[in-house]
Amino acid sequence: MIRLAAVGDVHCGTDMPSQIRSQFASVPDHADALLLAGDLTRLGLPAEAQVFADGLRDLRGMPIAGVLGNHDYQSDQQDAVREIFEDAGVQMLEGGSVVWEMGSLRVAVAGTKGFGGGFEGTHATAFGEPEMKGFVEHTSSLAQRLDAGLQDVDGADLTVLLLHYAPVRETLAGEPREIFPFLGSYLFAELADRHRVDLVLHGHAHRGTERGRTPGGIPVRNVAQAVIQQGYAVYTLDPTGGSAGGGYESTAAPARSE
Amino acid sequence: MTEPRYEQEHIRQALATDARVGEPELSVEVVAGRVLVTGSVPSERVREAIDIVVTEVAPDVAVDNRVTVALTDEPSGEETIP
Numbered sequence: 163m164i165r166l167a168a169v170g171d172v173h174c175g176t177d178m179p180s181q182i183r184s185q186f187a188s189v190p191d192h193a194d195a196l197l198l199a200g201d202l203t204r205l206g207l208p209a210e211a212q213v214f215a216d217g218l219r220d221l222r223g224m225p226i227a228g229v230l231g232n233h234d235y236q237s238d239q240q241d242a243v244r245e246i247f248e249d250a251g252v253q254m255l256e257g258g259s260v261v262w263e264m265g266s267l268r269v270a271v272a273g274t275k276g277f278g279g280g281f282e283g284t285h286a287t288a289f290g291e292p293e294m295k296g297f298v299e300h301t302s303s304l305a306q307r308l309d310a311g312l313q314d315v316d317g318a319d320l321t322v323l324l325l326h327y328a329p330v331r332e333t334l335a336g337e338p339r340e341i342f343p344f345l346g347s348y349l350f351a352e353l354a355d356r357h358r359v360d361l362v363l364h365g366h367a368h369r370g371t372e373r374g375r376t377p378g379g380i381p382v383r384n385v386a387q388a389v390i391q392q393g394y395a396v397y398t399l400d401p402t403g404g405s406a407g408g409g410y411e412s413t414a415a416p417a418r419s420e
Numbered sequence: 421m422t423e424p425r426y427e428q429e430h431i432r433q434a435l436a437t438d439a440r441v442g443e444p445e446l447s448v449e450v451v452a453g454r455v456l457v458t459g460s461v462p463s464e465r466v467r468e469a470i471d472i473v474v475t476e477v478a479p480d481v482a483v484d485n486r487v488t489v490a491l492t493d494e495p496s497g498e499e500t501i502p
Contacts, residue, residue, distance in 0.1 A: 165498065173443070173462040181463065185492040192495060204462060205442045236442065361501050368445040368460060381501050387490045388445075388460035396498035 163402075164269055164320060167192060169394035170199025170365020171386040173233060174214040176207070182217030185393040189221055192396050194264055196224060198252065199365035199385050200231025200275055200326025203243060211243040215250035225262045227253040229273045231326035231366060255324060257307025259315045267401065270318035272311045276327030276350050276364070277301040280343035282377070305349040312357040320401045323354050325364040332374025333384035334367050351376040360399055424450040427478055431455060434477045440469040446487065456484045464489055 167189045174182055189196050196218075203210035211234075218226065234243050244254045253260045255273030262269045279286045279301045288298040308323075315321055328334055328346030337345060345367050354362050355378030362380060368388040372395075375382055385395050422430070428450040435457070436444035443466065446459035455474055461467050467487050474483045 167495075175463055175466065177465045178463055181492060188494045192498065204466070205439055233442070369447075383499075387462075387492070391491045392495050393492040394495060396495050398498050398500045400500075 163398060163400040164195070164264055164267060165193040166195050166197055166322065166361075166397045166399065167394040168197040168199060168363050168383070168385045168397065169387055169390065170231065170326065170363075171201040171233075171368060171388060172198075172214065173201055173204040173387075174210050174217075175204045176209050176213055179213050179217060182214055183220070186217055187220055189394065190224060193394075194225070195262065195269070195271075196221065196226045196394070197271065197322065197324050197363055197385075198226065198228035199324060199363050200229045201233040201365055202228065202231065202247065203234050206234045206236035206239055206243055208239055208242040208246055211246040215246050215252070218250050218252070222251060225253070225260075225264070225269075226251060227255055227260055227271045227273060227324060229255050229275050229324055229326050231275060255311070257304060257311050259311040261315055261318055267319040268317075270315035270321040271324055272308060272315060272321065272359070273324035274304050274308045274311075274350075276325040276329070277304055277347060278327060278344045279347035279349065281331050281346070281348040284343075285348060286343055301347045301349060305347070305353060308350065309353055309356075312353060312359070316357065320399055321357065321359040322399075323350070323359045323362045325350055325362065327366050328364050328370070328382075328384065329354060329362055330374050330376055330382050333364070333370050333372065333382055335371040335374075336369040337367050345370075351378075351380075351382070354378070354380050354382075360401070361397060422478075427481070428455070431457075431474055431477050434473050435470060438469075438473045441466055441473050446470070450478075450481060453480070454482045454484055456486065458486050460488050460490045462490055
Protein backbone atom coordinates (compact mmCIF):
# COMPACT_ATOMS: atom_id res chain seq x y z
CA MET A 163 0.00 0.00 0.00
CA ILE A 164 1.28 3.44 -0.92
CA ARG A 165 -0.01 6.71 0.48
CA LEU A 166 0.48 9.77 -1.68
CA ALA A 167 0.09 13.33 -0.44
CA ALA A 168 -0.76 15.81 -3.18
CA VAL A 169 -1.51 19.49 -3.54
CA GLY A 170 -1.35 22.11 -6.26
CA ASP A 171 -1.75 25.85 -6.49
CA VAL A 172 -0.05 26.71 -3.23
CA HIS A 173 0.93 30.08 -4.80
CA CYS A 174 3.73 30.58 -2.31
CA GLY A 175 4.66 34.19 -1.63
CA THR A 176 7.69 35.56 0.17
CA ASP A 177 5.41 36.36 3.11
CA MET A 178 4.58 32.68 3.71
CA PRO A 179 7.60 30.87 5.24
CA SER A 180 5.89 29.82 8.46
CA GLN A 181 2.68 28.94 6.62
CA ILE A 182 4.54 26.63 4.21
CA ARG A 183 6.54 24.91 6.96
CA SER A 184 3.38 24.33 8.99
CA GLN A 185 1.45 23.10 5.95
CA PHE A 186 3.94 20.36 5.06
CA ALA A 187 5.37 19.37 8.46
CA SER A 188 2.75 16.66 8.96
CA VAL A 189 3.20 14.97 5.55
CA PRO A 190 5.41 12.14 6.93
CA ASP A 191 2.63 11.27 9.40
CA HIS A 192 0.17 10.70 6.56
CA ALA A 193 2.02 9.73 3.40
CA ASP A 194 5.00 7.98 1.81
CA ALA A 195 5.56 10.54 -0.94
CA LEU A 196 4.53 14.06 -1.88
CA LEU A 197 3.36 15.25 -5.30
CA LEU A 198 3.19 18.97 -6.16
CA ALA A 199 0.80 19.81 -9.00
CA GLY A 200 2.17 23.16 -10.16
CA ASP A 201 1.61 26.83 -9.35
CA LEU A 202 4.05 26.35 -6.53
CA THR A 203 4.76 30.09 -6.53
CA ARG A 204 2.46 33.09 -6.91
CA LEU A 205 4.49 35.16 -9.38
CA GLY A 206 7.16 32.70 -10.48
CA LEU A 207 9.91 34.45 -8.54
CA PRO A 208 13.01 32.57 -7.35
CA ALA A 209 12.58 34.17 -3.91
CA GLU A 210 9.12 32.61 -3.65
CA ALA A 211 10.45 29.22 -4.76
CA GLN A 212 13.15 29.44 -2.10
CA VAL A 213 10.56 30.04 0.61
CA PHE A 214 8.66 26.95 -0.53
CA ALA A 215 11.83 24.85 -0.85
CA ASP A 216 12.96 25.88 2.63
CA GLY A 217 9.57 24.78 3.95
CA LEU A 218 10.20 21.25 2.64
CA ARG A 219 13.41 20.86 4.67
CA ASP A 220 11.76 18.59 7.22
CA LEU A 221 10.82 16.15 4.43
CA ARG A 222 14.39 15.42 3.34
CA GLY A 223 14.58 11.77 2.29
CA MET A 224 10.92 11.55 1.33
CA PRO A 225 10.26 11.10 -2.39
CA ILE A 226 8.85 14.35 -3.77
CA ALA A 227 7.94 15.07 -7.38
CA GLY A 228 6.51 18.22 -8.90
CA VAL A 229 5.57 20.03 -12.06
CA LEU A 230 5.51 23.75 -12.72
CA GLY A 231 2.29 25.67 -13.37
CA ASN A 232 1.45 28.84 -15.26
CA HIS A 233 2.10 31.00 -12.18
CA ASP A 234 5.64 29.62 -12.08
CA TYR A 235 6.19 31.08 -15.57
CA GLN A 236 4.82 34.54 -14.78
CA SER A 237 8.19 36.25 -14.26
CA ASP A 238 10.01 34.38 -17.06
CA GLN A 239 12.29 32.84 -14.42
CA GLN A 240 10.93 29.30 -14.58
CA ASP A 241 14.38 27.78 -15.04
CA ALA A 242 15.61 29.34 -11.79
CA VAL A 243 12.41 28.31 -10.01
CA ARG A 244 12.79 24.73 -11.22
CA GLU A 245 16.42 24.60 -10.13
CA ILE A 246 15.60 25.76 -6.61
CA PHE A 247 13.08 22.95 -6.19
CA GLU A 248 15.49 20.41 -7.66
CA ASP A 249 18.19 21.56 -5.23
CA ALA A 250 15.70 20.93 -2.43
CA GLY A 251 15.29 17.33 -3.57
CA VAL A 252 12.10 17.71 -5.60
CA GLN A 253 12.08 15.65 -8.80
CA MET A 254 10.74 18.23 -11.27
CA LEU A 255 9.06 16.58 -14.24
CA GLU A 256 8.66 18.11 -17.70
CA GLY A 257 7.49 15.18 -19.73
CA GLY A 258 9.83 12.81 -17.94
CA SER A 259 9.22 10.26 -15.24
CA VAL A 260 10.75 8.91 -12.08
CA VAL A 261 10.55 5.49 -10.44
CA TRP A 262 10.69 5.10 -6.69
CA GLU A 263 11.40 1.73 -5.12
CA MET A 264 9.01 1.74 -2.18
CA GLY A 265 9.02 -1.48 -0.22
CA SER A 266 8.70 -4.14 -2.90
CA LEU A 267 6.81 -1.82 -5.24
CA ARG A 268 8.08 0.18 -8.20
CA VAL A 269 6.09 3.40 -8.06
CA ALA A 270 6.32 5.59 -11.16
CA VAL A 271 5.40 9.23 -11.49
CA ALA A 272 5.28 10.80 -14.93
CA GLY A 273 4.55 14.49 -15.18
CA THR A 274 4.25 17.64 -17.19
CA LYS A 275 2.74 21.07 -16.76
CA GLY A 276 0.27 20.37 -19.55
CA PHE A 277 -1.52 23.23 -21.24
CA GLY A 278 -4.81 24.26 -22.82
CA GLY A 279 -6.74 23.50 -25.97
CA GLY A 280 -9.90 22.03 -24.54
CA PHE A 281 -11.48 18.64 -24.68
CA GLU A 282 -12.55 15.97 -27.13
CA GLY A 283 -15.14 17.23 -29.57
CA THR A 284 -14.16 20.90 -29.24
CA HIS A 285 -10.37 20.91 -28.87
CA ALA A 286 -8.54 23.78 -30.59
CA THR A 287 -6.86 22.88 -33.87
CA ALA A 288 -3.48 23.92 -35.26
CA PHE A 289 -5.07 25.91 -38.07
CA GLY A 290 -4.88 29.54 -39.14
CA GLU A 291 -2.69 32.17 -37.53
CA PRO A 292 0.76 31.25 -36.28
CA GLU A 293 -0.31 32.22 -32.75
CA MET A 294 -3.14 29.68 -32.89
CA LYS A 295 -0.86 27.01 -34.26
CA GLY A 296 1.68 27.84 -31.56
CA PHE A 297 -0.94 27.49 -28.83
CA VAL A 298 -2.03 24.06 -29.98
CA GLU A 299 1.46 22.88 -30.83
CA HIS A 300 2.68 23.75 -27.32
CA THR A 301 0.11 21.34 -25.89
CA SER A 302 0.85 18.69 -28.52
CA SER A 303 4.58 18.82 -27.95
CA LEU A 304 4.15 18.47 -24.18
CA ALA A 305 1.89 15.46 -24.77
CA GLN A 306 4.45 13.87 -27.08
CA ARG A 307 7.19 14.24 -24.49
CA LEU A 308 4.94 12.83 -21.81
CA ASP A 309 4.11 9.86 -24.03
CA ALA A 310 7.82 9.02 -24.10
CA GLY A 311 8.10 9.53 -20.34
CA LEU A 312 5.22 7.13 -19.77
CA GLN A 313 6.76 4.56 -22.10
CA ASP A 314 9.89 4.67 -19.96
CA VAL A 315 7.96 3.47 -16.92
CA ASP A 316 5.76 0.86 -18.56
CA GLY A 317 5.87 -2.12 -16.23
CA ALA A 318 5.93 -0.20 -12.96
CA ASP A 319 3.63 -1.62 -10.28
CA LEU A 320 1.86 1.67 -10.00
CA THR A 321 1.93 4.79 -12.19
CA VAL A 322 0.69 8.26 -11.30
CA LEU A 323 0.35 11.00 -13.90
CA LEU A 324 1.06 14.43 -12.41
CA LEU A 325 -0.18 17.53 -14.28
CA HIS A 326 -0.95 21.15 -13.62
CA TYR A 327 -3.62 21.68 -16.28
CA ALA A 328 -6.70 19.46 -16.29
CA PRO A 329 -7.03 16.39 -18.52
CA VAL A 330 -10.84 16.09 -18.36
CA ARG A 331 -13.93 18.29 -18.17
CA GLU A 332 -15.35 16.62 -15.08
CA THR A 333 -12.95 18.14 -12.57
CA LEU A 334 -13.64 21.59 -14.03
CA ALA A 335 -17.27 21.51 -12.92
CA GLY A 336 -17.82 24.88 -11.24
CA GLU A 337 -15.58 26.82 -13.62
CA PRO A 338 -17.14 28.98 -16.38
CA ARG A 339 -17.42 26.82 -19.51
CA GLU A 340 -16.06 29.70 -21.62
CA ILE A 341 -12.60 29.19 -20.13
CA PHE A 342 -12.42 25.40 -20.39
CA PRO A 343 -10.04 25.61 -23.40
CA PHE A 344 -7.59 27.50 -21.16
CA LEU A 345 -7.88 25.04 -18.30
CA GLY A 346 -6.72 21.83 -19.91
CA SER A 347 -6.54 19.42 -22.77
CA TYR A 348 -7.92 15.95 -23.44
CA LEU A 349 -4.56 14.92 -24.91
CA PHE A 350 -3.34 14.08 -21.42
CA ALA A 351 -6.40 11.97 -20.59
CA GLU A 352 -5.85 10.08 -23.81
CA LEU A 353 -2.28 9.31 -22.70
CA ALA A 354 -3.47 8.25 -19.26
CA ASP A 355 -5.91 5.84 -20.86
CA ARG A 356 -3.44 4.53 -23.43
CA HIS A 357 -0.79 3.83 -20.78
CA ARG A 358 -3.36 2.62 -18.22
CA VAL A 359 -1.98 4.75 -15.38
CA ASP A 360 -3.52 4.28 -11.95
CA LEU A 361 -4.26 7.88 -10.98
CA VAL A 362 -4.11 11.33 -12.57
CA LEU A 363 -3.55 14.41 -10.40
CA HIS A 364 -3.84 18.02 -11.49
CA GLY A 365 -4.47 21.53 -10.18
CA HIS A 366 -5.14 24.88 -11.93
CA ALA A 367 -8.95 24.85 -11.67
CA HIS A 368 -9.63 26.61 -8.37
CA ARG A 369 -13.40 26.62 -8.82
CA GLY A 370 -13.46 23.05 -10.06
CA THR A 371 -14.33 19.73 -8.47
CA GLU A 372 -11.99 17.22 -6.84
CA ARG A 373 -13.15 13.97 -8.43
CA GLY A 374 -13.49 12.86 -12.02
CA ARG A 375 -12.52 10.11 -14.45
CA THR A 376 -10.96 9.85 -17.86
CA PRO A 377 -13.17 8.47 -20.65
CA GLY A 378 -11.30 5.18 -20.06
CA GLY A 379 -12.26 5.16 -16.38
CA ILE A 380 -9.02 6.23 -14.69
CA PRO A 381 -9.54 8.29 -11.51
CA VAL A 382 -8.66 11.99 -11.87
CA ARG A 383 -8.26 14.22 -8.83
CA ASN A 384 -8.09 18.02 -8.89
CA VAL A 385 -5.83 18.82 -5.93
CA ALA A 386 -5.85 22.60 -6.29
CA GLN A 387 -5.60 23.87 -2.73
CA ALA A 388 -8.74 25.96 -3.16
CA VAL A 389 -10.63 22.79 -4.11
CA ILE A 390 -9.38 20.35 -1.48
CA GLN A 391 -9.52 23.04 1.25
CA GLN A 392 -6.70 21.52 3.28
CA GLY A 393 -2.92 21.49 3.22
CA TYR A 394 -2.79 18.42 0.97
CA ALA A 395 -4.96 15.46 0.03
CA VAL A 396 -3.93 11.87 0.74
CA TYR A 397 -4.64 9.03 -1.69
CA THR A 398 -4.01 5.38 -0.87
CA LEU A 399 -3.24 2.96 -3.68
CA ASP A 400 -2.66 -0.74 -3.29
CA PRO A 401 -1.77 -2.60 -6.49
CA THR A 402 -1.03 -5.82 -4.57
CA GLY A 403 -4.16 -6.06 -2.49
CA GLY A 404 -2.21 -5.38 0.72
CA SER A 405 0.89 -7.54 0.44
CA ALA A 406 3.59 -5.00 -0.38
CA GLY A 407 4.77 -1.44 -0.20
CA GLY A 408 5.20 1.21 2.46
CA GLY A 409 8.19 3.19 3.63
CA TYR A 410 10.33 5.50 1.57
CA GLU A 411 13.85 4.48 2.47
CA SER A 412 14.86 3.70 -1.08
CA THR A 413 16.41 6.18 -3.42
CA ALA A 414 14.72 7.83 -6.34
CA ALA A 415 15.79 6.54 -9.72
CA PRO A 416 15.02 8.96 -12.50
CA ALA A 417 14.03 7.13 -15.65
CA ARG A 418 14.40 10.19 -17.82
CA SER A 419 15.64 13.65 -16.98
CA GLU A 420 14.99 16.74 -19.04
CA MET B 421 -19.01 56.41 -16.29
CA THR B 422 -17.60 53.10 -17.49
CA GLU B 423 -20.08 50.42 -18.51
CA PRO B 424 -20.13 48.02 -15.51
CA ARG B 425 -19.37 44.93 -17.62
CA TYR B 426 -16.22 46.58 -18.98
CA GLU B 427 -15.29 47.91 -15.58
CA GLN B 428 -15.53 44.47 -13.97
CA GLU B 429 -13.25 43.06 -16.65
CA HIS B 430 -10.74 45.89 -16.15
CA ILE B 431 -10.70 45.06 -12.45
CA ARG B 432 -10.33 41.33 -13.13
CA GLN B 433 -7.40 41.99 -15.46
CA ALA B 434 -5.73 44.19 -12.84
CA LEU B 435 -6.12 41.57 -10.11
CA ALA B 436 -4.43 39.06 -12.41
CA THR B 437 -1.52 41.19 -13.58
CA ASP B 438 -0.82 43.55 -10.65
CA ALA B 439 2.03 41.91 -8.72
CA ARG B 440 0.46 42.86 -5.39
CA VAL B 441 -2.30 40.32 -6.12
CA GLY B 442 -1.33 38.22 -9.16
CA GLU B 443 -4.39 35.99 -9.02
CA PRO B 444 -6.16 35.50 -12.37
CA GLU B 445 -8.57 32.99 -10.81
CA LEU B 446 -10.63 35.56 -8.87
CA SER B 447 -14.21 36.33 -9.86
CA VAL B 448 -15.33 39.95 -10.15
CA GLU B 449 -18.86 41.28 -10.47
CA VAL B 450 -19.89 44.93 -10.57
CA VAL B 451 -23.48 45.50 -9.52
CA ALA B 452 -25.10 48.83 -8.60
CA GLY B 453 -21.84 50.64 -7.95
CA ARG B 454 -20.38 47.83 -5.87
CA VAL B 455 -17.57 45.42 -6.77
CA LEU B 456 -18.02 41.90 -5.45
CA VAL B 457 -14.76 39.90 -5.50
CA THR B 458 -14.82 36.18 -4.68
CA GLY B 459 -12.34 33.32 -4.77
CA SER B 460 -9.39 32.11 -2.78
CA VAL B 461 -5.89 33.52 -2.25
CA PRO B 462 -2.86 32.06 -0.46
CA SER B 463 -2.37 34.68 2.25
CA GLU B 464 -3.97 37.52 4.17
CA ARG B 465 -1.50 39.98 2.61
CA VAL B 466 -2.81 39.16 -0.86
CA ARG B 467 -6.42 39.34 0.34
CA GLU B 468 -5.83 42.84 1.71
CA ALA B 469 -4.08 43.96 -1.50
CA ILE B 470 -7.27 43.23 -3.45
CA ASP B 471 -8.97 46.26 -1.89
CA ILE B 472 -6.05 48.51 -2.82
CA VAL B 473 -5.87 47.36 -6.45
CA VAL B 474 -9.64 47.51 -7.00
CA THR B 475 -9.81 51.02 -5.55
CA GLU B 476 -7.02 52.19 -7.86
CA VAL B 477 -8.78 50.82 -10.96
CA ALA B 478 -12.32 51.80 -9.93
CA PRO B 479 -12.20 54.58 -7.32
CA ASP B 480 -15.92 55.30 -7.58
CA VAL B 481 -17.22 51.89 -6.57
CA ALA B 482 -17.35 50.25 -3.15
CA VAL B 483 -15.34 47.06 -2.71
CA ASP B 484 -17.05 43.99 -1.28
CA ASN B 485 -14.07 41.68 -0.77
CA ARG B 486 -15.38 38.20 0.02
CA VAL B 487 -12.18 36.45 -0.97
CA THR B 488 -11.03 33.78 1.47
CA VAL B 489 -7.53 32.69 2.42
CA ALA B 490 -7.01 29.05 1.39
CA LEU B 491 -7.16 26.55 4.22
CA THR B 492 -3.96 24.60 4.83
CA ASP B 493 -5.08 22.33 7.67
CA GLU B 494 -3.76 18.83 8.19
CA PRO B 495 -5.93 16.38 6.24
CA SER B 496 -8.73 14.78 8.23
CA GLY B 497 -8.75 11.57 6.18
CA GLU B 498 -7.59 9.84 3.04
CA GLU B 499 -9.21 8.38 -0.03
CA THR B 500 -8.54 4.85 -1.23
CA ILE B 501 -8.17 4.75 -5.01
CA PRO B 502 -9.53 1.42 -6.26
